[in-house]
Amino acid sequence: MKHQDMVLVTGGAGFIGSHLVDALINKGFRVRVLDNLSRPTHDGKIPDWLNNTAEFIRGDVRIKKDWIKALSGVGVVFHLASYMDYHPDFSRYFDTNVKSTALLYEIVVGKKLPVKKIIVASSQSVYGEGKYTCPGHGVFYARMRSETQLKKHEWEVCCPKDGKAAEILPEFETDELSPQSPYAVSKLASEKLCQILGQTYRIPSIALRYSIVLGERQSFRHFYSGALRDFCVRAMAGLEILTHEDAMQIRDFVNIHDVTQAHLLVLESKKADYQVLNVGSGRTSRIIDLANTVCNAAKIIHKPLATGKFRINSPRNSVMSIGKLKKLGYKPKYDLKDSVFEYLHWIQGYPEAISYLKKTYAKMHKEGILKP
Template sequence: MKILVTGGAGFIGSHLVDRLMEEGHEVRVLDDLSAGDMKNVERWLGNGNFEFIKGDMRDPEIVRKSIRGVDAVFHLAANPEVRIGSQSPQLLYETNVLITYNLLEAMRKEGVKILTFTSSSTVYGDAKKLPTPEDYAPLEPISVYGGAKLAAEALISGYAHTFGFRALVFRLANIIGERSNHGVIYDFINKLRRNPEELEILGDGTQRKSYLHVSDTVEGMLHIFEHFRKGGRTFDVYNLGNEDWITVTEIAELVSEAMGLRPKFRFTGGVDGGRGWKGDVKIMLLSIEKAKETGWRPRMNSYEAVRRTLRELLKSV
């Protein structure tokens, strides 16, 4: 297939590009490099099956130019930072909702018939049912980031049903691994390199969430994409996460151990009952039963994913 990957120089996107290229697809990447890095895809430069377009998806013409001639789109471009929602809601709207609208319009005009979108567990908000299944309701995001992801999902569903193409949505748990440049593990490593004696931990440390390694994430996306392609649904949603979870304090202990340090932990206390920041979902565990029914399951649990990510990031960060 000829596939467009938006955000393909980013953390998850570049790992997806690697797999698609290794499988022999033609891959075109559209990325403005605001969160991505050319180093993540440089191994493919000069390969006849690879094309890179630097461009901002807020420009409809760039999006339409990028989508011409492709068979499918994997839409991963977004601002990945949940916390920015309290600082710049407009930027979150533009880099999640507006760019998705521009992509959908380009798909409609160019006749592209299949879209895969990476959404987020944050669309569930403080779910009262754990593990949380895809049909949980009401969806009540507590961050602008989660609201923007849910708005993008709704637009995608509306366009797919109205204009006759098919769309697959993945609601992702916390994705970690090599090339990540944000998130709690990355932050802890950098904080301890600055001050090995003390580690600031946002919130009360009891935040408990599911973590999935990026290799398992990409494997799940491509496996379920093939399952979806062979089916007949216009629009479908799958959670991708792990069946266990881990606290922020436990992650801090693993990071400290991996770095050979014994820092004093200083908890900020957080907001709204120990959250790291306003809009932080304190407890998250996704049901992955639907994904498992397709034959996929993660190879690593949350603890194993954190340990592997530590090995990877300590080599590169």
């Protein structure tokens, strides 16, 4: 990719986008950001971490004229702007995440714009509960655990044939997909559009399925998801660290700087074109490991408390294979401790996060997102 190319980053004022903007500018690219600074991530103002070398367009990816303006003179698009988490306004996921991707290709194709590459942000959530193995019955794709099961505090995913606890396997890009929330369905639709329209119109396109990304600038204004921000803000407030279920859920936590490395890699690699790629750390941790790491870093002596509360359609475990991305040269460098220290240090600068934590929990209980 030529460095005189203008790179458009939608959602560039957000967590992942703003780090990408910094990295692109450091590499010598000209960067434009299209972002509407929407809630719950922002409070309507440009965040202090947005690189002021980037050109900023305040606009909405649901609006065609905003895309047309933002795409002028652009060589590469990273489409990261998205509506996320578990909110009850289901249609907004499709309006924001799917319509926007369709609009992007509609304009590039319709106006024959010289866009050389499009990279779309997808998510590990497209796998749903994922793939498991049972010693007696082999590999199976799991269904989401039922509310009845969760109410009994039976947390593990069990083999449908013998009812015994099964073991999670890593998710590969070619695995069966089973998104279980409006957000996850919208991410799958967006990445499918990226693949189909990219292939049809020969626009090199890549969909990146991130696992759970950790690092500074992850919005402190809502707590619908993101165990790290939740634990760190609790630590900052002197509150007990509370986890969902029994804290033994398995996750793949990847550091933001590794994710940024993945973006730069696929930008420069022709081999990445037309592919869907998992972006993770290649390691697994349990939620309790994250909670303990926060306690150690924040010097909290109380042990984290597993509350037994749960969210419907939240997978028990999520593990990704990153072999495909590694073949392109990806080498994740950061571990969980790095991410925790980084976020904990950063969040101290935003004590107002504590009031957002309290407000979000009250809202989640009211909306029935967190049970019981």
